[in-house]
Amino acid sequence: MADQTVLQFFPLSTSLSAKVHPLVIFNICDCFVRRPDSAERVIGTLLGSVLPDGTVDIRNSYVVPHNESSDQVALDIDYHHNMLSSHQKVNPKEVIVGWFSTGFGVTGGSALIHDFYSREVTNPVHLTVDTGFTNGEASIKAFVSVNLSLGDQQLAAQFQEIPLDLRMVEAERVGFDILKTTAVDKLPTDMEGMEATMERLLALIDDTYKYVDDVVEGRVAPDNNIGRFISDTVSSIPKIxxxxxxxxxxxxxxxxxxxxxxxxxxxxxxxxxxxxxxxxxxx
Amino acid sequence: MATAAAATRSFLQVAATEEAVAPPLRVVQIEGLVILKIIKHCTEFSPALVTGQLLGLDVGSVLEVTNCFPFPIREEDEEIEAEGANYQLEMMRCLREVNVDNNTVGWYQSTLLGSYQTVELIETFMNYQENIRRCVCIIYDPSKSNQGVLALKALKLSDSFMELYRANEFNGEKLREKNLSWVDIFEEIPIKVSNSALVSAFMTELEADSPVTQSDYDRLQLSTNPFMERNMEFLIECMDDLSTEQQKFQFYYRNLSRQQAQQQTWLQKRRSENMARKAAGEEPLPEEDPLNPIFKPLPEPSRLDSFLITNQVSNYCSQINSVAGQSFSRLYLMKALHEN
Incomplete structure (x- = not known):
């Protein structure tokens, strides 16, 4: 009975999640724009680190040239290693955490490349960036591979989607106004930034006023949660x-x-x- | 293929026209990618100061910066220095392989509270300038970005300053001739930001719905005191340096006037001697004696240091002004909020 063969996924379930630095998205887009004429997609390495809570923090990336035919993918492994050692000279703390590819979701060749990266790092993350806007939206997804095995024998690998944190604090620091449009003539000065921020704050306060007035006069159904938020905010102003x-x-x-x-x-x-x-x- | 040929031709044309007129550099156009890369590199290593190389294209009066890569932190070892050069070549080769613009247009560096006006910066700039006709230095200040300011600056040295620096003539006479004062050393070039349409589409899609962003929080932060304190400290240090420089000059002028007085007395003595000799019917002695130590010209101290320090001081002053201005608005905002 001890040698029971079990059909199982390994690892069983993953509570893994990933976090992406905006630079990675920018770099992938730039690589895609600059790809060679013959290439349909670009593939590259993701660098970063695994945070103590298990989140994979993807902070940097570089593209790796490749050749793709119907059932073969040839990565330029020399290039990959050269670039890796160059990046590690600058920042030794950043290690390989996975790989990216443009396109929608996982394709046939993905398993091969994933295999290659599995040899470089355990349990790599596969990030797909849909530069073709297949569904009419920018879908960025992260996957990990889960092995289906029968006892010791591996049968197949399955890509499982993992949650991806796309909140971009760094991009917010720079300002979406600069990163969103194709051309900005001038960087905002500090006073202009201050003005914009104050305007936004004013708009928020106005919104709150309006909501409270509406509730008081019975135009809007009161929401206890919002009420609690407002009272918390008001009470957070110190009494002096x-x-x-x-x-x-x-x-x-x-x-x-x-x-x-x-x-x-x-x-x-x-x-x-x-x-x-x-x-x-x-x- | 036809379009490619047309593109090369137009590049050639651009290059040719540029050779002919070489219009002055007006704008530095930076890709959002480069901004993010610079910020990432500089913030990760802050407070250590780091540098990196800018790649891009030189198109007429616009310098396009389309990519960059960081340099590893430099160490004082020749072997490692050679390795650094290798690293640079290797990186350029790798980037060329994936169709990144392979033309160096300058470098970027991080700074602490805007204290970048140093002799090293000028030396690096001159080194770059020797190889590429048009280059630019991008300065990023991580300490300021915690206040919601994108502290990015593109600098170049002014032409007249470079001329003087090459000739190494920083005495009062030359400076007066060129009419160069400390404000004219660095020229700031306006920065434009561009993004590819693809990036723009992605960012529009991914922009958070919340009406408040991180930079808003940063800007409304009431405590600027640590920043101001550091700024004042640096300012005071600079003032000390400046007064040392001034003392050097005073010393020089004092020596100069003493020397002139000595020369005068010596000349008078010689003249009266000559008068006596003439009266006695002898040949007069020459009125100059190059061997006498009092005729050796005193070396004038270089004004470069004091110019740079003055630049820094004025930089700190404007930083203090701008931060104080922001604090005022914040304080009045606070007051209004509290009264409500």
């Missing part, structure tokens, strides 16, 4: 007595003014010194 608050604000204002004053003095000093220097030279 008006005089104390005024003092706080005024103190900070004065600090800032002092700094401004100092920097103005310095500037005046600089231009004065320049004038004096030129005068000294003429003498």
């Amino acid at each position: 007595s008006p005089p104390a608050f005024d003092k706080l604000v005024n103190d900070s204002l004065q600090d800032q003014l002092l700094l401004l004053y100092l920097s103005s003095i310095t500037r005046t000093q600089l231009s004065l010194a320049e004038k004096l220097n030129t005068a000294a030279q003429i003498l």
